[in-house]
Amino acid sequence: MTDNSVVVSTPPHVKSRRTTRSVMLDVIIALLPCAIAGIVFFGWRAFVIEAVAVLACVATEFVYFFILNKGFAKKCKDAGAVCKRWLKQFDFTSIVTGLILALILPSTVAWYEVLIGSMFAIAIVKMLFGGTGKNLVNPASAARVFMAISFAISTYVAANIPALRFESGIFTDATNLAWLFPSEGNPTTKISVLDLFLGTGVAGCIGETCKVTILIGYIYLSVRNVIKWWQPLMFIAIFGFAAVFFSGFGFIATGGYIFDMELFLPHIFSGGVLFGAVFMFPDYVTSPKGVYGQIFYYAVAAILVAALRYLTKLEVTSFVIILMNLFVPLIDKYFIRRPYGYVKAKKPKAEKITPESAAENLIEPVDANASAAPDKEGK
Amino acid sequence: MNKYKKITLDGLIYQNPTFMLVLGTCPTLGLISSAFSSMGMGLTVLVVLTLSNIIISALRKVIPSAVRIPCYIVIIATLVTFARMFLEKFLPDLYDSLGGFLALIVVNCIILGRAEAFANKNGVLESAADGIANGLGFTVALTIMGVICEFLGKGSLFGAQIMEFKIGMLATPAGAFLVYGLCIAVFVYIIDGFERWRRVKANKLARENLLNAKEAA
Amino acid sequence: MTVKQFFKSTAFKCIITLTCVLLVSGIFLTIMNGLLAVSDAERFERAINKIYGKSVKTETVAVANYNDNATIDEAYRVKDDGNYLIKSTGKGGYDNGTVTCWIVVNVSGGAVKGIDKVVIESNKGQSYIDRVSDKALNQFTELYTDGIIYTQDLITNATVKGTKTAICNAVNGALDFVNALLGNVTEDIYAEFDFVEYIETKLTSHEVNEDGSITFHIVTKGLKEPSGFKVDITINADGVVTDYTVTENGSTSNTYVGQMHAGILDGTLFEGKDFAGIEAILDNGISLPSDNSGTEISTGATHSNYLCLYAAAFATKNYDKLIVDDGGNEGGGETDEGGTENE
Incomplete structure (x- = not known):
């Protein structure tokens, strides 16, 4: 008989009521406003995409689990038990992945493309690497990148930031966001910031169009302490400044560099930056653990998004998410976290060599001055 | 005869250069987006590998071991250059589709690996058999993956368009990497299953033999 | 090391082997190159x-x-x-x-x-x-x-x-x-005309009506985002636009069409104006009289607006040339023919 009163587990030995399931439930609740706004803006198509993505993700996870746990062995004798075990361990992560994936897709995407993308996200990006908590990159953004590369480009590039560049005709249903990157030939009409904020009259991805709902999700997640409130804010602020900085180069052709702060809000309200900052970047599994590491992670990601957007004129948020996710192990390695309860040993102050101390040490004052001089220069 | 059977099985399956030893990944990832070019690559390697194995094994007593690697490289480079000339003259389509990967056969680790691991220790006939087996293993592996990648990534088979639907990423080297990994997984799974089945069967046989022996005693 | 020792050493053996392998390979490749070389002419033919x-x-x-x-x-x-x-x-x-x-x-x-x-x-x-x-x-x-x-x-x-x-x-x-x-160059009758920068001259045609007015079927070039427009413009004998219809809108999407100047879309901006009137609009360029819809012409649909504007300018500026031509060449038979041929 084993003694059941002793639980053996690996550290940290923290007990709390918070489980993966409750956290994921919070995320789902935070995503609901976006999902509903998507259905309001894009109609039944958006609903079909959301439903297909979520169902496909859950089904893929189930099938993978079923096969891995030998549900088919012995002529499906254990099928019932395997199903029960799956229900017990099911933690809503695949629902979140499916929902996020649906929300970062344009409404024009075909349902079978969503199906393939969802299967890719769960089977290849998540389960092959070991399931929940072990994936290297964010499954939803990886699936979006996979779909953008695989299927007709026009439906993908377009919707996130339509017509970032006026000249290229590859965008369908274009709106005039090209003025974010002023250059010759780009239109100068401005979309009002309010329109961008509410998502009225702007084409975009299902969940990224209406920024109000994203903000609601952000506030909910922050209040429930699921994400740290400063992380998305920092990311967006740095991104905004960097984007304004880069788009300033576009003015050079028409006379001089301008740091136009008027572009700040439109930049952060266009495309998937806001959505990514709230729902995808702070993903526990794929972001660094320590605070300094996180600051570094968000700063580099923000600058990368701004720079790549300026250079490629495409929506790059999901690409950058994958890219930065891959750097997380490296960041965790070099930004060493303070172990719990560890007090930083104070560095002994470097002894200043003053004439007095020098005198005490019976060293000639001339030498002391000579050695103190470079010290001052160093400061 | 058993020796040749072992060489063949090793080259084709148990030490398949692509799936088991993961050698020659550069041309694999670069070329399996098209079934035609991957098969052409495989066959070219087959020819070069067989010839180099034969030559090296024939010269194995002559070449001092201190300079064997430079000698091998010179021989392989000569054969590859010859293969390039031959392809450019007689099969220009294949030559175009292989592009830079053709010259890279020189540093393909399969060929140097077989020279170092097999040809300089064995006779000419065995080496030739080994070259053919390994080359065939490489060709078959590349062709299988080429078919998968081309069918899913371009919707065509050996250049003939079959369906409109395609997953474009599988026609890129990144997608090829995914397919490669999955193919290795499936291959190893099948081989493992086969081995297990064989072991169970052998154990059963041994037990029966033991029992029979006991009864006889 | 004596000379005799050197000839027996491994170093010497190595050198000899390497040299032999290189020589044989080199000779083999030289011969093969001679046999298999693909000449430039052959490559071109291929x-x-x-x-x-x-x-x-x-x-x-x-x-x-x-x-x-x-x-x-x-x-x-x-x-x-x-x-x-x-x-x-x-x-x-x-x-x-x-x-x-x-x-x-x-x-x-x-x-x-x-x-x-x-x-x-x-x-x-x-x-x-x-x-x-x-x-x-x-x-x-x-x-x-x-x-x-x-x-x-x-x-x-x-x-x-x-x-x-x-x-x-x-x-x-x-x-x-x-x-x-x-030698089959179709003569481009509009080539020498004014304001042809944005006009697809080879596709444009015109016909002379009985009352002396001229109807142009103008096809404009595409300009970056918008593709070509097709505009029918009728100019009466005084050089005033009497009828203006956009038969094919080259604008890419409804978003852009909505942002085009309403007067340019339905022609109210041009109708009743002669070349001087249209030139005035052109000269003002950016700031159109915003009496019509309040939209300035400097919107994202600038290119579309400009294409139509140029079509109008082309028609009003050049109509008299055609009239002179027609007078000299028996009532426009030739231009009509030219027109149909070009269509």
């Missing part, structure tokens, strides 16, 4: 063969340029059937890039009969060139009718508009070149 589908004899034709949107790089006349094989580089692609195509122009009886094949040779900066399917390229052959000028609207299925434009330009350039070679 390239031609690949495009043409069968081996043919060709002769080089001197290159000249007849179209601003394309550069003719190489041109060959196929001796067997008289067709022309043109390597043409089309401008105006995505991100100001170019696309170079091989084009087989079918010629028989001294006239262009069609396009047999378009093969993309290379491109500059067209990242999505892979999306141009063979099906899209085949449309050049299918859609050929005499005197056609390919525009990107004709060619469907190639997703990237800029790339499509460049390919169309290359094909048009090749057609122009062959036509010029054969």
Whole structure:
């Protein structure tokens, strides 16, 4: 008989009521406003995409689990038990992945493309690497990148930031966001910031169009302490400044560099930056653990998004998410976290060599001055 | 005869250069987006590998071991250059589709690996058999993956368009990497299953033999 | 080490072996090179063969340029059937890039009969060139009718508009070149006119009505985002616009159409104005009288607006030239003919 009163587990030995399931439930609740706004803006198509993505993700996870746990062995004798075990361990992560994936897709995407993308996200990006908590990159953004590369480009590039560049005709249903990157030939009409904020009259991805709902999700997640409130804010602020900085180069052709702060809000309200900052970047599994590491992670990601957007004129948020996710192990390695309860040993102050101390040490004052001089220069 | 059977099985399956030893990944990832070019690559390697194995094994007593690697490289480079000339003259389509990967056969680790691991220790006939087996293993592996990648990534088979639907990423080297990994997984799974089945069967046989022996005693 | 020792040492053996291997390899390769070398002529023939589908004899034709949107790089006349094989580089692609195509122009009886094949040779900066399917390229052959000028609207299925434009330009350039070679240049009656910067002069036509007014069927060029507009403008004898209809709107989407000047769309801005009136609008350029819809002309639909504006300017400025012509040449028979021919 084993003694059941002793639980053996690996550290940290923290007990709390918070489980993966409750956290994921919070995320789902935070995503609901976006999902509903998507259905309001894009109609039944958006609903079909959301439903297909979520169902496909859950089904893929189930099938993978079923096969891995030998549900088919012995002529499906254990099928019932395997199903029960799956229900017990099911933690809503695949629902979140499916929902996020649906929300970062344009409404024009075909349902079978969503199906393939969802299967890719769960089977290849998540389960092959070991399931929940072990994936290297964010499954939803990886699936979006996979779909953008695989299927007709026009439906993908377009919707996130339509017509970032006026000249290229590859965008369908274009709106005039090209003025974010002023250059010759780009239109100068401005979309009002309010329109961008509410998502009225702007084409975009299902969940990224209406920024109000994203903000609601952000506030909910922050209040429930699921994400740290400063992380998305920092990311967006740095991104905004960097984007304004880069788009300033576009003015050079028409006379001089301008740091136009008027572009700040439109930049952060266009495309998937806001959505990514709230729902995808702070993903526990794929972001660094320590605070300094996180600051570094968000700063580099923000600058990368701004720079790549300026250079490629495409929506790059999901690409950058994958890219930065891959750097997380490296960041965790070099930004060493303070172990719990560890007090930083104070560095002994470097002894200043003053004439007095020098005198005490019976060293000639001339030498002391000579050695103190470079010290001052160093400061 | 058993020796040749072992060489063949090793080259084709148990030490398949692509799936088991993961050698020659550069041309694999670069070329399996098209079934035609991957098969052409495989066959070219087959020819070069067989010839180099034969030559090296024939010269194995002559070449001092201190300079064997430079000698091998010179021989392989000569054969590859010859293969390039031959392809450019007689099969220009294949030559175009292989592009830079053709010259890279020189540093393909399969060929140097077989020279170092097999040809300089064995006779000419065995080496030739080994070259053919390994080359065939490489060709078959590349062709299988080429078919998968081309069918899913371009919707065509050996250049003939079959369906409109395609997953474009599988026609890129990144997608090829995914397919490669999955193919290795499936291959190893099948081989493992086969081995297990064989072991169970052998154990059963041994037990029966033991029992029979006991009864006889 | 004595000389004798050296000759027996491993070092000497190594040197000898390496030298022998190198020598044998070198000799073998030299012989093979002599046997298998592919001459430049053969390589060229092979390239031609690949495009043409069968081996043919060709002769080089001197290159000249007849179209601003394309550069003719190489041109060959196929001796067997008289067709022309043109390597043409089309401008105006995505991100100001170019696309170079091989084009087989079918010629028989001294006239262009069609396009047999378009093969993309290379491109500059067209990242999505892979999306141009063979099906899209085949449309050049299918859609050929005499005197056609390919525009990107004709060619469907190639997703990237800029790339499509460049390919169309290359094909048009090749057609122009062959036509010029054969001496079949259709005279461009509008070439000398004013305000033709944005007018597709070869597609535009006009007719003289009984009351002395002239109706232009103007086709404008595409300008970056909007593709060409088709506008019918009637000018009466006094040079005043009496009727203005946009028969085909080249604007890419409803979003842009909505942002165009309403007076330009329905013609109220132009009707009743002569050239001076329209010139005034043009001179003001950016700031139109905003009495009509409150939209200024400097919107995202600027290009569309400008195209229509230029069409109007073209019609009002040039109508008198046609009238003079008609007077001299028996009542416009010739221009009518020219018009239909160009259509």
